[in-house]
Amino acid sequence: MKRYRELSPSLRTIMTPGPVEVDPRVLRAMSLPILGQFDPEFTDIMNDTMDMIRALFQTDNRWAYPIDGTSRSGIEAVLTSLIEPGDRVLVPIYGRFGHLLVEIAQRCGAQVSTLEQEWGQVFARGQVAEAILRERPDLVAIVHGETSTGCLQPLEEIGKACRASDALLVVDAVATVGGTRIAADEWMLDAVIGGTQKCLSIPAGMAPITYNERAEAKLLRRKRIERGLRDPKQEADSGGRPIQSNYFDLSQLQDYWSPARLNHHTEATSMLYALREGLRFVLEEGLEPRFARHLEHEAALVAGLRAMGLTLFGDPDCKMPMVTCVNIPDQVDGESVRSMLLHEFGIEIASSFGSLKGRIWRIGTMGFSCNKKNVLHLLGALDAALLRHGVSIPTGAAVQAALDVYDSKVDAQG
Amino acid sequence: MKRYRELSPSLRTIMTPGPVEVDPRVLRAMSLPILGQFDPEFTDIMNDTMDMIRALFQTDNRWAYPIDGTSRSGIEAVLTSLIEPGDRVLVPIYGRFGHLLVEIAQRCGAQVSTLEQEWGQVFARGQVAEAILRERPDLVAIVHGETSTGCLQPLEEIGKACRASDALLVVDAVATVGGTRIAADEWMLDAVIGGTQKCLSIPAGMAPITYNERAEAKLLRRKRIERGLRDPKQEADSGGRPIQSNYFDLSQLQDYWSPARLNHHTEATSMLYALREGLRFVLEEGLEPRFARHLEHEAALVAGLRAMGLTLFGDPDCKMPMVTCVNIPDQVDGESVRSMLLHEFGIEIASSFGSLKGRIWRIGTMGFSCNKKNVLHLLGALDAALLRHGVSIPTGAAVQAALDVYDSKVDAQG
Numbered sequence: 172m173k174r175y176r177e178l179s180p181s182l183r184t185i186m187t188p189g190p191v192e193v194d195p196r197v198l199r200a201m202s203l204p205i206l207g208q209f210d211p212e213f214t215d216i217m218n219d220t221m222d223m224i225r226a227l228f229q230t231d232n233r234w235a236y237p238i239d240g241t242s243r244s245g246i247e248a249v250l251t252s253l254i255e256p257g258d259r260v261l262v263p264i265y266g267r268f269g270h271l272l273v274e275i276a277q278r279c280g281a282q283v284s285t286l287e288q289e290w291g292q293v294f295a296r297g298q299v300a301e302a303i304l305r306e307r308p309d310l311v312a313i314v315h316g317e318t319s320t321g322c323l324q325p326l327e328e329i330g331k332a333c334r335a336s337d338a339l340l341v342v343d344a345v346a347t348v349g350g351t352r353i354a355a356d357e358w359m360l361d362a363v364i365g366g367t368q369k370c371l372s373i374p375a376g377m378a379p380i381t382y383n384e385r386a387e388a389k390l391l392r393r394k395r396i397e398r399g400l401r402d403p404k405q406e407a408d409s410g411g412r413p414i415q416s417n418y419f420d421l422s423q424l425q426d427y428w429s430p431a432r433l434n435h436h437t438e439a440t441s442m443l444y445a446l447r448e449g450l451r452f453v454l455e456e457g458l459e460p461r462f463a464r465h466l467e468h469e470a471a472l473v474a475g476l477r478a479m480g481l482t483l484f485g486d487p488d489c490k491m492p493m494v495t496c497v498n499i500p501d502q503v504d505g506e507s508v509r510s511m512l513l514h515e516f517g518i519e520i521a522s523s524f525g526s527l528k529g530r531i532w533r534i535g536t537m538g539f540s541c542n543k544k545n546v547l548h549l550l551g552a553l554d555a556a557l558l559r560h561g562v563s564i565p566t567g568a569a570v571q572a573a574l575d576v577y578d579s580k581v582d583a584q585g
Numbered sequence: 586m587k588r589y590r591e592l593s594p595s596l597r598t599i600m601t602p603g604p605v606e607v608d609p610r611v612l613r614a615m616s617l618p619i620l621g622q623f624d625p626e627f628t629d630i631m632n633d634t635m636d637m638i639r640a641l642f643q644t645d646n647r648w649a650y651p652i653d654g655t656s657r658s659g660i661e662a663v664l665t666s667l668i669e670p671g672d673r674v675l676v677p678i679y680g681r682f683g684h685l686l687v688e689i690a691q692r693c694g695a696q697v698s699t700l701e702q703e704w705g706q707v708f709a710r711g712q713v714a715e716a717i718l719r720e721r722p723d724l725v726a727i728v729h730g731e732t733s734t735g736c737l738q739p740l741e742e743i744g745k746a747c748r749a750s751d752a753l754l755v756v757d758a759v760a761t762v763g764g765t766r767i768a769a770d771e772w773m774l775d776a777v778i779g780g781t782q783k784c785l786s787i788p789a790g791m792a793p794i795t796y797n798e799r800a801e802a803k804l805l806r807r808k809r810i811e812r813g814l815r816d817p818k819q820e821a822d823s824g825g826r827p828i829q830s831n832y833f834d835l836s837q838l839q840d841y842w843s844p845a846r847l848n849h850h851t852e853a854t855s856m857l858y859a860l861r862e863g864l865r866f867v868l869e870e871g872l873e874p875r876f877a878r879h880l881e882h883e884a885a886l887v888a889g890l891r892a893m894g895l896t897l898f899g900d901p902d903c904k905m906p907m908v909t910c911v912n913i914p915d916q917v918d919g920e921s922v923r924s925m926l927l928h929e930f931g932i933e934i935a936s937s938f939g940s941l942k943g944r945i946w947r948i949g950t951m952g953f954s955c956n957k958k959n960v961l962h963l964l965g966a967l968d969a970a971l972l973r974h975g976v977s978i979p980t981g982a983a984v985q986a987a988l989d990v991y992d993s994k995v996d997a998q999g
Contacts, residue, residue, distance in 0.1 A: 201615035207933045240654040241850040270813025376853030399684025436655040439790030519621045
């Protein structure tokens with residue numbers, strides 16, 4: 172029998188668009204002893220978490236709870252529960268994760284129509300609303316922030332257009348939740364999915380979601396009590412076509428998260444501890460101060476990168492505060508620089524996908540990783556790594572420029 | 586803004602059929618700082634974990650990795666990937682979780698036929714094999730250990746029958762893995778799903794699975810590279826009907842777990858830490874000694890319960906070592922006793938489902954919870970609780986009987 176060593180991961184500075192570093196207080200919460208799933212203390216933790224998810228998404232929705240799986244499990248749970256085979260679904264795509272929404276919707280049996288925007292941009296005013304009028308979809312699914320391109324799509328107008336044409340609007344806010352404003356009720360988002368391992372800085376493994384009564388009405392038309400829990404005589408169905416997944420069946424999951432506590436899966440105890448504590452720290456910091464913090468460190472990072480002579484990828488008017496995409500200078504092997512950052516400096520940044528692979532680096536300033544120490548460490552390390560790769564840059568300028576941004580912030584406050 | 590208190594769960598003695606107590610060393614592993622998902626240190630952890638899952642299931646299968654979700658996510662991933670709409674699926678049912686297999690298979694579009702055994706028993710020699718000959722299913726799905734009834738189904742004969750008729754055999758070993766022998770290769774199991782929160786004593790949130798080349802061949806006929814990762818020109822499909830889930834698509838997941846590391850979800854870092862460390866401790870204890878430990882504490886528990894005058898539910902010939910079902914004495918309110926155990930003694934035991942609800946208690950002796958301290962504490966507490974509920978029992982006999990079992994074990998070894 173092979174002997175395995177005790178787990179002992181290196182300490183990393185993680186400046187990717189996720190997963191990012193986790194607050195040690197959240198890590199510590201996961202080391203607490205577990206409770207049984209129907210222990211009243213545990214169901215209190217479930218209820219606390221629901222309250223905090225509502226606050227996070229700025230919603231009064233009754234339903235706000237996590238799906239037990241990584242971020243895309245939340246997306247699939249919402250889409251597979253809300254899309255009936257044959258439904259018309261519109262997906263406006265402006266990066267890789269728009270394609271994922273198409274892939275999932277097609278696997279749910281939707282008739283999908285798409286609208287594509289060039290990578291590095293988002294949809295202009297009116298574009299999506301016009302497509303909604305043209306396509307008359309039952310459901311529109313769109314990404315709020317595309318980590319593949321670093322672009323952020325405004326949603327208010329799309330929310331109004333969906334409501335006007337009675338389409339459900341599903342928003343993938345995996346990358347943005349906790350880092351920039353998401354007002355589910357005000358923006359008329361019918362369902363929103365957040366990610367844990369990005370701006371919330373909780374390990375991957377849960378996906379907080381919320382949905383309103385319009386979405387719930389669709390679920391309830393498709394509801395089946397689980398075989399083995401229902402009365403054998405009570406086979407009558409609720410009319411709609413059954414949801415094709417049991418694990419992702421929101422009509423069953425909401426019974427588990429309701430006072431009825433109808434048994435479904437065994438809730439992922441330690442992950443729920445992490446989510447509960449992580450959300451507590453997010454709300455204690457305050458959403459607005461947290462969003463401002465993301466903007467501040469983004470400004471310092473961008474000033475540093477520009478001072479180094481680097482240029483940013485993508486339309487600056489729609490830049491996500493928590494992801495900065497940098498054009499890799501000509502003649503530089505981007506992977507070699509990334510590897511040097513990781514192995515010499517202990518810093519991880521990301522490459523990208525598809526046509527952007529090898530063309531841009533993606534730097535995250537998300538949640539717990541979004542701090543002055545990390546930004547300055549990264550800029551100094553990138554400065555040194557580029558020099559080591561023979562790139563001629565004004566050495567030392569990047570860190571000074573970032574410090575200037577931080578100083579001006581203090582002056583402005585002082 | 587409401588203030589939430591710091592998370593501070595009570596210490597519980599958890600004697601349910603899962604989730605159960607977690608080894609503090611596993612809890613501690615979850616508090617380690619996280620690594621990025623493509624960090625070479627992290628992919629080493631992924632590979633270690635695959636090796637250990639192979640050892641756990643006693644298999645040489647290439648594919649052995651966790652699904653990121655709770656146990657039933659593993660079941661659904663296997664079934665949804667292996668069942669094409671219209672496939673003939675046979676499910677022998679002898680408890681609640683057999684019904685779950687039917688529910689999931691139906692949602693995958695299978696034509697399901699069932700074979701039902703009375704709760705408290707399993708299928709006799711020849712029964713399932715005969716049904717396989719009659720029904721000629723493409724796939725047979727069966728539960729190895731039914732926590733709802735405490736019964737364990739022998740699998741060797743079913744494995745042979747499936748192989749002979751070229752059906753795939755999928756086994757739900759959620760409750761048994763790590764507590765009793767599962768020999769995937771020897772028993773000809775084509776796919777097996779384990780649970781973490783039971784005999785492995787790792788928090789819920791991951792489901793280790795393994796499958797062989799026969800299962801893989803079916804997957805590969807249905808494979809699609811994810812839209813957004815594949816070359817746009819490369820739309821050609823592989824023949825079979827696409828898998829209806831993206832999150833649970835094993836043909837994509839195995840690429841993520843292969844050296845290709847084709848991006849799918851973001852692996853659940855801290856849960857993988859827990860799984861890796863938990864499996865390391867299981868294998869360090871040794872599978873055979875671990876199974877023997879489960880038998881030893883079961884024997885002490887059963888002796889204690891009998892000495893108290895209680896009777897067990899179910900056919901003793903097929904009793905699971907890690908779950909003991911007890912008939913609730915007449916005139917006793919089972920829920921009141923459970924509540925007293927929890928609130929006075931800090932011990933959790935379980936009730937059951939369906940027709941057994943209110944008729945039996947289910948006591949787990951699983952993994953880390955399966956130890957002398959817990960068994961003696963439970964017997965003493967149950968003794969006191971029954972007395973408090975006016976049940977006439979030979980007070981003190983239970984603990985003495987259990988001690989006798991432990992002493993005889995020591996004598997036998999000495």
